[in-house]
Amino acid sequence: MIDKVLSLLLLEDSPDDAKIIERELRKGTVPFRLTVVDSERNFRTALEKAEIDLVLSDYNLPGFSGFAALAICRQQCPDVPFIFVSGVLGEEQAIETLKQGATDYVLKTGLSRLVPAIERAMIEVDVLNEKRRAEQLLIEREKKYRTLVTEINDGVFIVDNDGVLLYANESLSSMFGYDSPDEMIGMHYSNLMHPEDVGNASALSYRFQKEGFLPERLEIRGVQRDGGMCYVEVKPVVIRNGGTVGGARGVIRDMTERRLAEETIRSQKNELELSNKVLNTAFKELESSSEELMRRNEELVAAQNALIEKNAQIQADEQRLKEAQELGRMGSWEFDVESGGIIWSEQVFKLYERDMALGPPTVEEEQSYYTPEDAATLREYAGLAIQNRAEYSHDFQVFLPGGKRKWFTATITPVNDAAGTVRKLKGVVHDITDRKIAERRQALAVAILNTLNELKEKRETMREIILMLKRHIGVEAVGLRLHEDHDYPYFETNGFPDDFIEQERFLCARDESGSAVLDAGGSPVLECMCGVVISGGSDPSKPFFTPGGSFWTNSMDGIMTHTNEDGRLSRLRSRCKDEGYESVALVPLRSKTRIIGLLQFNDRRKNQFTPDLISFLEGIGASIGIALDRYEAEEHIKRALEEKEVMLKEIHHRVKNNLQLVSSMLGLQARYIRDARDVELFNDSCNRIRSMALIHEKLYMSEDLSRIDFSEFINALTDELARSYNIVSGRYKVSIDVRNIFLNINKAIPVGLIINELLSNAMKHAFPDDKSGTIFVELKKEDDSYLLTVSDDGIGLPEDFQFPGTTTLGLTLVDTFVKQLNGGIDIVRDSGLTYIIRFAG
Template sequence: MQELRILILEDYPPDAELAMLELEENGLEFASRVVDNEEDFLRELNEFEPQVILSDYKLPTFDGISALKLVRGKFPEKPFIFVSGTFREDFAVETLKKGATDYVLKENISKLPFAVKRALKEVEKTLKRERAEKALKNSEMQYRTTINALDDMLIVVDSRMHIILFNKTFERKKKEFGMGKALKGQNMFEALPFLPENLKQEYLRIFETGESLINEYSYSVNGVEVVEEVRRIPVFEEGKVVRVLTIIRDVTERKNSENRIKASLNEKEALLKEIHHRVKNNMQIISSLLNLQSTQVRNEDDAELFKASQDRVRSMALIHSKLYQSDDLSSINFSEYITSLAYGLLSSYDVSSSVRLNLDLEDLSLNIETAIPCGLIINELLTNSIKHAFPNDEGEIYINLRELEGDKFQLIIGDTGQGFPEDLDFQKTDTLGMQLVMSLINQIDGKIEFEKDKGSKFKIIFGKLEYEERI
C-alpha cells in the first residue's frame, strides 16, 4: 500500500510535532513535510505531492486562506484541513465556503486522525462519483456496474419524472425506510411522497435550462431526521435534456458535527461576553472607589490626579462595554467608541455647553489590542485640551479618524484654544499624561506629529496590533 503523504503548514514546530504524534498513535502511516512560508509551501506542493494538507489559520508571513486558494486552484478535491488554536464561528463558515474539507481546534487535536480519515474517505467517494459520471457519458451499459459500487445513492428520472434507474445503495436505503414497493417506472413524487413540494419545479427547471443543481435538504422519514446533499445533473441527447441523474449523499453525521461545533462556539462566545461584562463592571467599581477616595483629598492637585486616573479607567471600561454589546467579540466600532468617550469627558468636566465638539470619523473597527492604547491616547489628549486650551471656557475640539492605505490609520485631535507654550517640547514634558501618550504611541508602533495652528493639533499614524497569545 502506498504511504500517505501529508504536508503541514505550521510556524510553531511543537504544534506540528503534536499533530504528527496524534496521527501516528492512531495507526496512520505517513511521510510528512513541515513548512511555514509560501515559497516552501508551493515547492513541496509540487515536488512532495501531498495527499492531505494540514494548515494553521494564520502565520507570520502567510495564512491558511491564501494557501487554500492556491491548492483549490490546482487540486479541487485534495483534502485541506485547518488546524488552529482559535476559530470563531464566522471563520469556520468562511473556510468551508472557500473549499476547506474540515477544521480541528488545537485544543481538540485528538479529533485530527478522525478528520483525516474522514477526508480521505470523502476523496475516495468523490473519485468514485467522478468515475461514475464519466462512465455515464460514455455508455449506459458501462456505468451500470460502476454506479452500484457507489456509497452515494443514485437515481435517474426522465422528462415525465418517471424513475428509470437507481443503484443498489438507493435500493438498500429504500428498504431501511420501509418502502417495499417497486420504484422503477413509477412517478418519483408519487413513489416518494416525503420529498419537498418545490422539488418538482427544480427538476422542471433543469429540463428547461440544462443547468446542474446542488442543494441540501432536511426531512423526516419514519421519524428519522435525514440531511442530504443532492446533485442533479442533466443528461443530453442531441442537444436536449432527456434525463436527470441525481446523486444523493447522506450528510446527516457531518451536519450534526457542525451543529455541535456551532453550539460549542456559541457557548464560548457567551462566556467571553460575560468576561467583558465583568471586566467592565470591575473597572467601574475601581472608578467609583477612586471617586470616593478623591472626596477625602484636600489638595486640589492631588484631587486632579485621582480624576485623571478615574478617566483612564473609564476609557478602558468603555472598550469592554462596547465589546460586550458587539456581535464581533474581537473588535469594536471605534468611531462609536470615540463619540461616547469624547462626550463623556465633556460632561465629566462640565464644559459640554461651552466647548463644541467637531467629529469627522470613518466607520471602522479596531481589535481590542489596538483599541485600548488608542482609547487611552484619545483620553489624555482630550483631557489636556479641556483643562488647558480654553481659559475663557469656550472653543472647539475636533477629532478626525480615517483609514489609510497599507492597513494604516490616521487620528487627528486638535483644538482652537491658546496652544502649547512656545518653549515647551511635548515629547519631553514631565507630565504623566504626555509621558503616557508617548509610551502608548510606541506600543502601537505609531508616529505622532504636533502642529501649532490656531491652537494645538496632534496627528497620529498607526496600524492594527495583532493578537499575541499569552502563556
C-alpha cells in the first residue's frame, strides 16, 4: 500500500485526455499530486524543478514523442518509473517501449489498468531502494567489522600455510611489545613463542599442513620483543579455499594475569598441603612441643585465610563482569547444533524481559520475537556460520509482549571441536535501542526543519509534517490545532474519524446563541484537555503534565480516575475516551513565550509514549511554532507593503489630478488676459505644472513606485509641449536618446522641469520664421553620475547673452534645479545651442 502523496508528471497534449486520466487516477486509493505538461520544454523543466515519483506519457505528441520523453527521463531521472498511456500503441511498439526502458504501458481504452500499473511500478521502486539500502548496510557492516577487529582488546592474526604472519591488529602488537602491527608482518610464528614450546608447535604445524587440522584452543608461552614472557590463549581457525587449506586465522588472548593468579593459588594450595603435613608432625610432637604446635596452627589459619581472600577476589571479578554486562546492556548465549538447546545468560533474560523460571525459549518460540525478514536473516547467518566457520552479526528488531519494541545487534560465532566440526554457536546480544531511536529522531528532526525552512504554503507544509510524525511515532491519528478568531480549531488532521473531527473541531465554550464564551479578560473559555494545554494551565507538579507544558497518558482509565479524584479538570470532555483512544499526547506549539496551537497524538493501544519521546516532540512543537509565527509575520509584512503600494499610487494619482486642476484653472484664466506676454507666462506655468503632473501620472501607473522610466516620460512631455505651442507637424523633429534610465521622484521632478524649460525655449526660439530643424535630447548614465544633453541646430543665443547672469525666468529655474541636483551646467554655442548638465547618480 502506498502511504505517501505521489508526485505524478503527465505528458499529454490533449486536455480532454488529461482530464480523463486524472479522473481515472482519483478512482484509486493512491494519493497523488498531478502535473500536466504538453511540450518537450515544459517536460524538461518539470523534471528539473520537481521531485517526480512517476511519469505518465502519451506515445505521439506534436513535435515530440513518447520515446524522446523516455530518453530524457532515463538521462535525468534514471530510477523514476515511466508508463506509456496511449490509444495507438500496437503490440510491437509496446514491446519496443519496454526494451527502451519503459516500466509499463496502458492503453487509453483500458485505463482501469492505470492505477494497478502505478502501484506495481512504485512497489518495484521500493524493492530497488530496499536492495540499495541492503547493499549500503552490507558496506557499513564490513566497516564495523574492520573497526571491531582493529579496536578489540584481543589480538587478531592471519598466517599462511608456512606459519608466516600476514596480518596482525594493534592489540596483538601491543601484547608482544611491538610499536605497530607492521613490525610483526612477515615474522614466523615460532619467533613469538617460548623456545620450550616451539617443538610442540612444530609437530602441530606439520599436521596442519598435511591434514588441515588445528585444535579448538591451546595455551602457549609467548616471548615479547624485550625478552619478557607472557601467557596467551590461542583460538585458531583453518582458512579453506574450496578443499585447499589456505592458512589460518584466529584470536589470541593475554592470559598472563590469570596464569599468575592460578600459580598463586597453586602455590597457596601447596603451602596448605605443607601446613597439613606440618600439623600432623606437630600432633606427634604435641607432648614435647606444644608451643611449636600453636605456631604451626597460626600459619595454617593464615594460609586458609589467604585462600579464602583469593576465592573472594575471583568471585568479585565475576560480579564485576556481570555488572559490566548489565551496564552495557549486553548478554551472552549458546546454541547446541545437535540438540537444538539454547543457553541464555541472566542478562539476556533481562533484555528480552523474560522470566528466568521459564527457561530459554525454543528455536521456534524465539523466532516469534522477530519480523519474518529478521528471523530469516538470523537463520541464514546461523547456517553460514556453521558452513563457513565464520562469525556473522546482524541488527534486528525485537517485539516484546505489550507492544514494546527494541533494537538488538547480535554476533554469531561457531565453536569447533578437536576435529574441526562445529558443535556449538555462541555470541553476544547488545541492546542498541537508544542508538536506533536517536538516529531515527535526528533524521526526522532534520527533515522537519528542512520542510519548515522551505515553508511557502502553510496547509500543504503542515500536512506533510503531520504525515512524517505519524509514520515516525506509529500512532493512529495526528492533529494540528491553530489559533483562529477566539478558538483553536483543527487546522490539519490525519487518521481521526470524520465524526470525531466534526464534534471536536472547536475548543471554545459556546452560549445558547452559539457565540464564543469569553472570560472577564476577554480571553476565550477553552474546554477539554487541549484547552488546558493551549491556555498554559499545565502544572508539572501534577500527574500527566510536563515542565514543557505538555499533557500525555498511556491509559485513559488513569486520567479519568485522576480527574474524578482531583476535580481540577472540570471542563474535561470524554470524546477521546468514548472513541476508544488509550494513549493521548498533547504538545503545545510555542513561539517564544506564546502558545499558538498544539499537536495531538492519539492511539487505541496503550503504552505508546515515553518521557523522552514527549520531550523530543516538545522540541519539534517549538520549531513548528516559531516557523508558523515567522510565516504569519512575513505574510503580515507582505499585506502591509501591498497596502502601502496602493496608498502611494492613490497619493500620486490625487497629486496628478490636483496639478491638472491647477493647470486647467490657469488655462481658463489665461483666456481673460489680453497682454501676449502675460499669456505666454501663464502658458509656461501651465507647462511646468503639466510636467510635474506627468511625473506623478507615470509613478502611479508604474509597477515600481520608487522610480520612473524617463524614456516614456520625455516622449510624453514632448507631445504635451508640441500641443501647447501649436507646433505644426513636420516643421521640426525631436530626437530622443534615453534608454533604460530610471529616476526616483527626488530627481525626476527637477530633471523633468529642466527638460521642460529647455525644450520650451527651443520650441519657441530656436526656429523663428517657420524654419525647420531638429531638437536633440539625450540622457545617459556615466559611472556614478548622469549626463543630460539638450541641443538644437537652430539660430543659437545672442552674442551678448551671458549665463549665469540672465534675467529670464526659465533659465533661472534651470540653474536652481541644477544646483538642487548638486550638478553643473555647460553651454556650447557651436552650430546651434547645446546645454550639457551633469548631476550625481
